[in-house]
Amino acid sequence: MSMFPHNYLIYGADVSIVGATALIIFVLTYFKKWKWLWDNWITTVDHKRIGIMYILAAFAMFFRGGTDGLLMRTQLALPNLHFLSAQHYDEIFTTHGTIMILFMAMPMLIGLINVAVPLQIGARDVAFPYLNAISFWTFFFGAMLFNISFVFGGSPDAGWTSYAPLSELQFDPGPGENYYLLGLQLAGIGTIATGVNFLVTILKMRAPGMTLMKMPQFTWATLITSIIIIFAFPVLTVALALLTIDRLMGAHFFTIAAGGMPMMWVNLFWIWGHPEVYIVILPAFGILSDVISTFSGKKIFGYSAMVVSLATIAALSFTVWVHHFFTMGAGAAVNSFFGVSTMLIAIPTGVKIFNWLFTMYRGRIRFTTPMLWALAFIPTFVVGGMTGVMLAVAPADYQYHNSYFLVSHFHYVLIGGTVFGAFAGIYYWWPKMFGHKLNERLGRWHVGTFVLFFNMTFFPMYIVGLMGMTRRMYTYPAGLGWTALNLIETIGAFGQGASMMIMAVNIVRSIKFGERDVTGDIWDGRTLEWSTTSPAAEYNFSVLPHVTSVDEWWEEKKRGVVRPDHATFKPIHMPNNSGWPFLIGLSFFVAGFGLVFNWWLSAIVGALGIITFLFLRSFDYNTDHYIPVDEVKRVEAAAGR
Numbered sequence: 001m002s003m004f005p006h007n008y009l010i011y012g013a014d015v016s017i018v019g020a021t022a023l024i025i026f027v028l029t030y031f032k033k034w035k036w037l038w039d040n041w042i043t044t045v046d047h048k049r050i051g052i053m054y055i056l057a058a059f060a061m062f063f064r065g066g067t068d069g070l071l072m073r074t075q076l077a078l079p080n081l082h083f084l085s086a087q088h089y090d091e092i093f094t095t096h097g098t099i100m101i102l103f104m105a106m107p108m109l110i111g112l113i114n115v116a117v118p119l120q121i122g123a124r125d126v127a128f129p130y131l132n133a134i135s136f137w138t139f140f141f142g143a144m145l146f147n148i149s150f151v152f153g154g155s156p157d158a159g160w161t162s163y164a165p166l167s168e169l170q171f172d173p174g175p176g177e178n179y180y181l182l183g184l185q186l187a188g189i190g191t192i193a194t195g196v197n198f199l200v201t202i203l204k205m206r207a208p209g210m211t212l213m214k215m216p217q218f219t220w221a222t223l224i225t226s227i228i229i230i231f232a233f234p235v236l237t238v239a240l241a242l243l244t245i246d247r248l249m250g251a252h253f254f255t256i257a258a259g260g261m262p263m264m265w266v267n268l269f270w271i272w273g274h275p276e277v278y279i280v281i282l283p284a285f286g287i288l289s290d291v292i293s294t295f296s297g298k299k300i301f302g303y304s305a306m307v308v309s310l311a312t313i314a315a316l317s318f319t320v321w322v323h324h325f326f327t328m329g330a331g332a333a334v335n336s337f338f339g340v341s342t343m344l345i346a347i348p349t350g351v352k353i354f355n356w357l358f359t360m361y362r363g364r365i366r367f368t369t370p371m372l373w374a375l376a377f378i379p380t381f382v383v384g385g386m387t388g389v390m391l392a393v394a395p396a397d398y399q400y401h402n403s404y405f406l407v408s409h410f411h412y413v414l415i416g417g418t419v420f421g422a423f424a425g426i427y428y429w430w431p432k433m434f435g436h437k438l439n440e441r442l443g444r445w446h447v448g449t450f451v452l453f454f455n456m457t458f459f460p461m462y463i464v465g466l467m468g469m470t471r472r473m474y475t476y477p478a479g480l481g482w483t484a485l486n487l488i489e490t491i492g493a494f495g496q497g498a499s500m501m502i503m504a505v506n507i508v509r510s511i512k513f514g515e516r517d518v519t520g521d522i523w524d525g526r527t528l529e530w531s532t533t534s535p536a537a538e539y540n541f542s543v544l545p546h547v548t549s550v551d552e553w554w555e556e557k558k559r560g561v562v563r564p565d566h567a568t569f570k571p572i573h574m575p576n577n578s579g580w581p582f583l584i585g586l587s588f589f590v591a592g593f594g595l596v597f598n599w600w601l602s603a604i605v606g607a608l609g610i611i612t613f614l615f616l617r618s619f620d621y622n623t624d625h626y627i628p629v630d631e632v633k634r635v636e637a638a639a640g641r
């Protein structure tokens, strides 16, 4: 019976999933936390809580994707191993890539955006809080749909790029690819909504006086990222829908039969896919700008150049997609155009790197954990970027193409860039999210060991790549000179796993022992999120700030401004919690699960659920409330100010 694949690793995973789920249900029931969970988290429309849920989900996915990575590295540790079968290896590299990009990196950054951006612009909320909750739940249920694939029916196995015609039904039967298509589709809907939400939030909800050129760098990065999302994600939506129609209804959009066009998939995928890598790198750039400025005690160097380079990178990101298939025969002129446009991205990126260095120059640098992540980022990202320029040389790409050189390049960029940036942001905003600091000594151990083992894993890949080892190879013979390097890589990968355990220990320890943030400004920050309490109250700011400069809070501190001014409290208008977004997400899940197996009844039930809940919501007039002045006073007093 194919619904439950026969494999001991998968049985083990199944047992641990059932065990973990049972444990969670037991704990919630035993401590009577169900109502608490529903009232405070599942139905929340508070951007800070939604941000925290994104980050939690992203960490869970980091664990899943990391486990996939370790399984692959175990398989490749030595020549001729048969720890995994070729089929199982295919499935694991597919889920590793998909999960790490779409269900780990992006939600981790969207989580930080949710937590920090409304606070940075002095707003009480995002523009569409209810839609924000829908975004989260469609992402969450999309991730869950993708993740249950290995339990029910089998995982996708056509790579994270899911190239047609390989991913078409005739070459890839079974539900695995359907899981990929529907899981990504669901999450993608949420992402588009997030892009719209933050574009509008940043354009319309800024505190009085905050002109565009007075916004913090992370807010700028979010604005530009939102624009990329709005232009890029609909392409993915369409591509996924077309391939779904091919697979479920026998159409031929991407098969040669009946006039379809396999190259169209490759084009559509990368027209979304390359901007996607900037969706996960630009917010990291924004975090680094804020972190470096804060811990150097200086304004960011070249503010407007930083903004212009963000926008330039975003524009160029849509002009480079063909560099993903230089070897598919487009010809010299086309390859040259896309090679040159790719190399051009190095210029605005270089501007940013130099501006970070100039920001640090003559600064009073504080070597906190977020700052150490930022410092680790710079050289690592430069290595990744420079090898990217090497790959952009089309004739040379004929040599590197599909080799471990490429695998190393994108891990240097995505881990050395996105993940280091996200960790900088997590350590930086942790006190703002939870009201206590993570331990600095364990934080330094985390940075140090992670950077060491990261380089140990991925630097040798450049070398084995140049020696001819290709990606997606599930085993290799002895005697090619690859063995020692592969063994080093595997040891490095497990080292990174161990390093993440340091972070886990830090998080658990700091809940109890972490330094409490009573001031709300534990890092002596510069931007508005540090002018309110930690964690910020439901309404963020009891009195909305007036902005006169880029580092508003820093300037106010210098002028001796004391906040808040109790005399001016007014009732605060806030949205109500709502259970509909969760139920809509769940209905999408039911519909998606039905489509995966061509169970049209389940698909129809899910679709009816979506429509019903949208309909009921439109008659829900109890959507907002006012927080009275007395309560604002009480909350502010309890926050110790």
Ligand SMILES: [Cu+2]
Residues within 6 Å of the ligand: 273, 274, 320, 321, 323, 324
């Ligand atoms: Cu690219």
